[in-house]
Amino acid sequence: MPNTPARCPALLIAAPASGQGKTTVTAALARLLTRRGWRVGVFKCGPDFLDPHWHALACGAEVDNLDLWINGEADVRQRLYQAALAHDVLLIEGVMGLFDGQPSAADLASRFGIAVLAVIDAAAMAGTFGAIVHGLRHYRPGLPWAGVLANRVGSEGHARMLRQAVCGAAADGAAASDLDAGWLGALPREARWALPERHLGLTVASELPDANERLDAWADALASTPLGLLDRAGWQRWAVDFAPVADAAPEPLLAGRTVAVARDAAFCFIYPANLRVLEALGARVAYFSPLADEPLPDGCDAVWLPGGYPELHAATLTRNRRTRESLTAHVSAGRAVWAECGGMMLLFDGITHTDGRRWPMWGLLPGEVTMQGRLAALGPQQWRTPRGVLRGHTFHHSTVATAWPADAQTEPVSSFGQPERVYRRGALRASYFHAWFASSPAATAALFSAEAA
Known part of the structure; x- marks a missing residue:
């Protein structure tokens, strides 16, 4: 360079x-x-x-x-x-x-x-x-x-x-x-x-x-x-x-793997830089729309459910069967899923709006999501995984009530912050934590590989 x-x-x-x-x-x-x-x-x-x-x-x-x-x-x-x-x-x-x-x-x-x-x-x-x-x-x-x-x-x-x-x-x-x-x-x-x-x-x-x-x-x-x-x-x-900086390419830890990414109006909190990290790791990125009830792309090895506004589209998401069934089969087969914030909300049993209306969700994690009238959490966070430290942040207007134990938790950077739980079911991991993939390509690869199980 x-x-x-x-x-x-x-x-x-x-x-x-x-x-x-x-x-x-x-x-x-x-x-x-x-x-x-x-x-x-x-x-x-x-x-x-x-x-x-x-x-x-x-x-x-x-x-x-x-x-x-x-x-x-x-x-x-x-x-x-x-x-x-x-x-x-x-x-x-x-x-x-x-x-x-x-x-x-x-x-x-x-x-x-x-x-x-x-x-x-x-x-x-x-x-x-x-x-x-x-x-x-x-x-x-x-x-x-x-x-x-x-x-x-x-x-x-x-x-x-x-x-x-x-x-x-x-x-x-x-x-x-x-x-x-x-x-x-x-x-x-x-x-x-x-x-x-x-x-x-x-x-x-x-x-x-x-x-x-x-x-x-x-x-x-x-x-x-x-x-x-x-x-x-x-x-x-x-x-x-x-000034330039030496920029070493990450090891292609996801070479030959396909990562399916949910992308539509309900799941739109996606850093373009995160997609480029997946590609730099060797993954093929394919997109699908839960709002359009599209099944997971054929042959996908892992799924990313990013954040967004599932609560604004709950009436549609509760009816959509093809995406739900294909995702359930994917999880049952032990394949990796990373769900963050809005993507995680989709996986619980239901979402209740501030006006009291409840919409059944997809039941891949037991528990209930409740929308709040004010901000529930905000600030930078880091997650110390076995493969490296992922940095990111949290920002949400909902809370989760669940008896499902946390597999890990993030660490807030600010003394005013609260840790976020990381839930795990087999190779599925979910949290309110939004990850910046470039902070640890190795930890990112682990989220989307069989190692997650």
């Missing part, structure tokens, strides 16, 4: 808190630059499944996650390097607030010298906007800084007040002064373009028939801002040299 760094402009889009518009701005910027013919690489900071759906739609390519703990610094560095080789600009959406979490989005920006673009909901402020910008910019000395974009702005007059709060004496200057002062523009308050939400986060982009129209509307609004008016030369102010 060459040792020459790859140079590419990059921005980390952050905010003082969740709900400020980071995803909207990242996706709009990706769509705007993609429409101009630029090759845009997009990442999501932290373990998120939903925001990347919007970014992938905006730029037309897969979106990977970057987390200094879950991925590890070497993995993050290599992904950034490879992306810099293949793209004209890189965009990274932050997670929560700029300094929230350990590690935070600010940690990632500082580690790699990536300038921060702050998105701030300015709907109910004027001069205080400048104080928040000042705090974000100077809270950590040396943080690379690009500027601020005001979101949900009520009028042109409101935008001028916000600009004055940031630019000060340069408020009447030219666009170049705006950029130098860190004023990158304003986006209007426009509810009809908003990206809708539900429990766990944003609605998946593919479920909205007008998703592309929403992205184009935001891209059009962004086009006339100081940020949107920058040409390729202007973006070079945020260029970063990304």
Whole structure:
């Protein structure tokens, strides 16, 4: 591998808190630059499944996650390097607030010298906007800084007040002064373009028939801002040299094996990077849809039931026999299954919604799943398996009541977290834990091999 760094402009889009518009701005910027013919690489900071759906739609390519703990610094560095080789600009959406979490989005920006673009909901402020910008910019000395974009702005007059709060004496200057002062523009308050939400986060982009129209509307609004008016030369102010990392291919521990992956609207929490790990391990990946009542692919050796929203599709899943029967036969034959979060919920006896309605599920594990009106668990986790430590996270709005004993449990990284149980029936393993396969290819291979039994 060459040792020459790859140079590419990059921005980390952050905010003082969740709900400020980071995803909207990242996706709009990706769509705007993609429409101009630029090759845009997009990442999501932290373990998120939903925001990347919007970014992938905006730029037309897969979106990977970057987390200094879950991925590890070497993995993050290599992904950034490879992306810099293949793209004209890189965009990274932050997670929560700029300094929230350990590690935070600010940690990632500082580690790699990536300038921060702050998105701030300015709907109910004027001069205080400048104080928040000042705090974000100077809270950590040396943080690379690009500027601020005001979101949900009520009028042109409101935008001028916000600009004055940031630019000060340069408020009447030219666009170049705006950029130098860190004023990158304003986006209007426009509810009809908003990206809708539900429990766990944003609605998946593919479920909205007008998703592309929403992205184009935001891209059009962004086009006339100081940020949107920058040409390729202007973006070079945020260029970063990304260094390569020795990237050893994993041993092909799954060579000759077929891993069947559930993929549809009910099971859509899939990291593209996880699929690439399976392929790098030598597996052939085949897909099936439990929602469409498709049986497991012929001859599959192992099954992955990823997370998603089985509770939203419980009425359909409870009726589907072909998938259920083929999965039951697969488990009875001693073949491997890895079920995580939503995929695990499907396997218990039933799911009860918050309104009290209960839907029978597939009964491969004894117990009941109950939806909660609030978040039940959140945070990074690790699982020490006999073949290595898998890193990942947990994030769910349901709980499980079962007498079935846990075969293992994960370890929360935060002192506020709770361990997640790992259930086992033969070669079937299931947990609320979402695994990042690249953290231990050997442990991943064990999940999908006869060794699991």
